[in-house]
Amino acid sequence: MTRQIAQQCHRLVVKIGTSSLILPSGKVNLQTIDRLAYALAALANTGHEVVLVTSGAIGVGMATRHLTKRPASIPEQQALAAVGQSELMRLYGQRFGDYGAAIGQLLLTHDVFDYPVSKQHVLDTISALLRGGVIPVINENDSVAVDEMDHRTTFGDNDQLSALVATQIDANLLVVLSDIDGLYERDPRTHPDAQLIPELSYLSARVKAGASGAGSRFGTGGMVTKLAAAQTMLQAGKEMVLCSGADPRVVLQVVAGAAVGTWFKQEEDQ
Ligand SMILES: Nc1ncnc2c1ncn2[C@@H]1O[C@H](COP(=O)(O)OP(=O)(O)O)[C@@H](O)[C@H]1O
Numbered sequence: 271m272t273r274q275i276a277q278q279c280h281r282l283v284v285k286i287g288t289s290s291l292i293l294p295s296g297k298v299n300l301q302t303i304d305r306l307a308y309a310l311a312a313l314a315n316t317g318h319e320v321v322l323v324t325s326g327a328i329g330v331g332m333a334t335r336h337l338t339k340r341p342a343s344i345p346e347q348q349a350l351a352a353v354g355q356s357e358l359m360r361l362y363g364q365r366f367g368d369y370g371a372a373i374g375q376l377l378l379t380h381d382v383f384d385y386p387v388s389k390q391h392v393l394d395t396i397s398a399l400l401r402g403g404v405i406p407v408i409n410e411n412d413s414v415a416v417d418e419m420d421h422r423t424t425f426g427d428n429d430q431l432s433a434l435v436a437t438q439i440d441a442n443l444l445v446v447l448s449d450i451d452g453l454y455e456r457d458p459r460t461h462p463d464a465q466l467i468p469e470l471s472y473l474s475a476r477v478k479a480g481a482s483g484a485g486s487r488f489g490t491g492g493m494v495t496k497l498a499a500a501q502t503m504l505q506a507g508k509e510m511v512l513c514s515g516a517d518p519r520v521v522l523q524v525v526a527g528a529a530v531g532t533w534f535k536q537e538e539d540q
């Protein structure tokens with residue numbers, strides 16, 4: 271089975287979650303980072319414009335500082351993000367470099383898109399990077415993205431940030447790489463009989479009711495924020511594929527139209 275996705279995704283956004291980047295032991299999953307770099311560099315080489323939205327700053331910070339438990343306090347998490355973000359970019363820089371791809375970092379908060387001037391600056395930066403053949407690598411700016419600093423955003427939600435970025439830069443496709451291989455009727459961790467939903471164009475109350483919060487020690491948003499991202503994409507006339515980040519080379523299959531994960535697609539014309 272193939273999907274009519276390929277023709278439309280000249281520009282795409284790929285989001286990878288923390289639980290795909292960090293091993294259950296707490297160490298960094300170097301194989302995943304390597305395969306992600308390979309896949310995105312391969313897409314760039316075939317003329318696609320790719321933007322990566324990556325989580326993992328706090329997870330990599332925990333690995334770097336040899337912590338097994340995520341601290342409860344926001345400033346301590348922010349400090350870990352500050353440590354982890356630079357290490358994460360060092361690893362990406364190395365691996366993307368191995369495949370001949372250049373990357374550039376943007377740290378954003380959701381509300382930059384609410385202010386026309388900052389929004390334009392961000393869009394100009396991304397356009398200039400893409401024009402120059404550089405892959406923009408985006409994470410939330412964890413040092414400033416807290417509510418008490420008058421930012422509307424909830425700390426740590428890259429699912430919705432990736433959809434926001436995708437719609438703002440007019441990317442037709444968002445691929446969300448997660449620790450689960452798609453959307454199920456209910457959380458398969460608590461409902462082992464739940465079935466995978468291969469495609470849908472509308473988020474019914476039933477689908478929403480089956481999605482719950484974080485499933486792992488490292489992930490933060492769970493399925494709720496992924497559905498919010500899907501909603502944003504569908505409303506903007508765009509598409510999203512949610513699939514497993516266990517092997518990020520799956521992105522190449524998605525772009526080739528293979529039926530993997532859950533495809534949030536536009537309703538077909540009657
Ligand atoms: N309906 C559902 N279908 C699939 N997964 C679900 C559902 N409801 C909740 N989940 C949970 O959401 C988790 C994915 O979210 P999260 O841990 O934040 O991942 P990531 O770090 O990849 O962003 C899954 O591991 C799963 O336990």
Ligand SMILES: N[C@@H](CCC(=O)OP(=O)(O)O)C(=O)O
Nearest residue numbers: 288325326327328428490491
């Ligand atoms: N900015 C945070 C991202 C947190 C986040 O959204 O995590 P996830 O649910 O794994 O995508 C970090 O890099 O740790």
